[in-house]
Amino acid sequence: MELEVKSLTKVFKSRNKTITALKNVSFRLKEGEKLAIVGESGSGKTTLGKILVGLEKPDSGEVLLDGKVIINPKKEIDLESRRNFSMIFQDPYDSLNPTKTVFDIVAFPLRIRKVPDDILREAVYTSLNDVGLSPPDQFLLKYPTQLSGGQRQRVAIARAIVYKPKVLIADEPTTMIDASLKAEVIKTMLDIALKYKMSLITITHDFSIVPIIADKVIVMYKGEIVEEGEAKDIIKNPRHPYTQALIAAVPKLLGEFSLKIKEIEEDGVCPFYSRCPLRIDKCKREEPPLQDIGNRKVKCFLV
Numbered sequence: 001m002e003l004e005v006k007s008l009t010k011v012f013k014s015r016n017k018t019i020t021a022l023k024n025v026s027f028r029l030k031e032g033e034k035l036a037i038v039g040e041s042g043s044g045k046t047t048l049g050k051i052l053v054g055l056e057k058p059d060s061g062e063v064l065l066d067g068k069v070i071i072n073p074k075k076e077i078d079l080e081s082r083r084n085f086s087m088i089f090q091d092p093y094d095s096l097n098p099t100k101t102v103f104d105i106v107a108f109p110l111r112i113r114k115v116p117d118d119i120l121r122e123a124v125y126t127s128l129n130d131v132g133l134s135p136p137d138q139f140l141l142k143y144p145t146q147l148s149g150g151q152r153q154r155v156a157i158a159r160a161i162v163y164k165p166k167v168l169i170a171d172e173p174t175t176m177i178d179a180s181l182k183a184e185v186i187k188t189m190l191d192i193a194l195k196y197k198m199s200l201i202t203i204t205h206d207f208s209i210v211p212i213i214a215d216k217v218i219v220m221y222k223g224e225i226v227e228e229g230e231a232k233d234i235i236k237n238p239r240h241p242y243t244q245a246l247i248a249a250v251p252k253l254l255g256e257f258s259l260k261i262k263e264i265e266e267d268g269v270c271p272f273y274s275r276c277p278l279r280i281d282k283c284k285r286e287e288p289p290l291q292d293i294g295n296r297k298v299k300c301f302l303v
């Protein structure tokens, strides 16, 4: 399996505002690889995940799986292509229907694909065992409100993996759960990815989980990739000033790190200019390209 994301761009327009959520985002992912997409709130991470699972359409660019175009602006993503991806959403309180039992929640993706009952039942049991909700019989008839936060997140994972996607996308999977449960949820996802040879894309603002969850990292700022490379290299030696700031902010909350500076929003200016501690004059006159530097890509003149 090889996933290729090519120049994805997505712009949201409302009455008086245009927001470029993604701008020319490209990357590749192989079978079993683990990628972290890191950036603060609003950097476009969730939009990227939503495009992959078919919840949003790109304005331009395309996504290929094993060389075949499965997503482009003119195409409705079909159920067969969607089967390759699955997304675990940030909030296990919000994403589980409170009126449905665990069985119905986990079975749902198979029901819409009209999977026969006996296969469906077997798949739900396997999924619940895989996420550590075992024995499954103890959980099947429970409602989300009867479960703890960690258990709810496990149900969300069970639902996401029930049809064995090739790429599992986890959007801030540990944000809403207790710190003490973070490691367990992460371990569950890693075990599952390994067992089924799934590729894992973790969307996060939290650099502290990157060494555990990823071999590759993409750092996004305002919808653009500003740095991309091997996780261990980037953590040891971040090259883009934004990546440096994100890593320096661990384990502080990124909210504390955000500087309240009026941002310059002009074309032809580095998007990180207003916040960059290392900016030079050129950064205000010219937007740096995403340059290849060894096995790294960095969108900065200073590297």
Ligand SMILES: Nc1ncnc2c1ncn2[C@@H]1O[C@H](COP(=O)(O)OP(=O)(O)OP(=O)(O)O)[C@@H](O)[C@H]1O
Pocket: 012, 013, 019, 020, 021, 039, 040, 041, 042, 043, 044, 045, 046, 047, 048
């Ligand atoms: N449906 C939408 N309509 C209008 N604007 C949107 C929509 N979805 C996202 N945006 C905007 O696009 C930008 C990127 O949002 P996105 O949710 O992808 O970022 P993010 O990095 O995942 O942030 P967060 O962690 O807060 O979810 C934001 O400015 C957001 O307000």
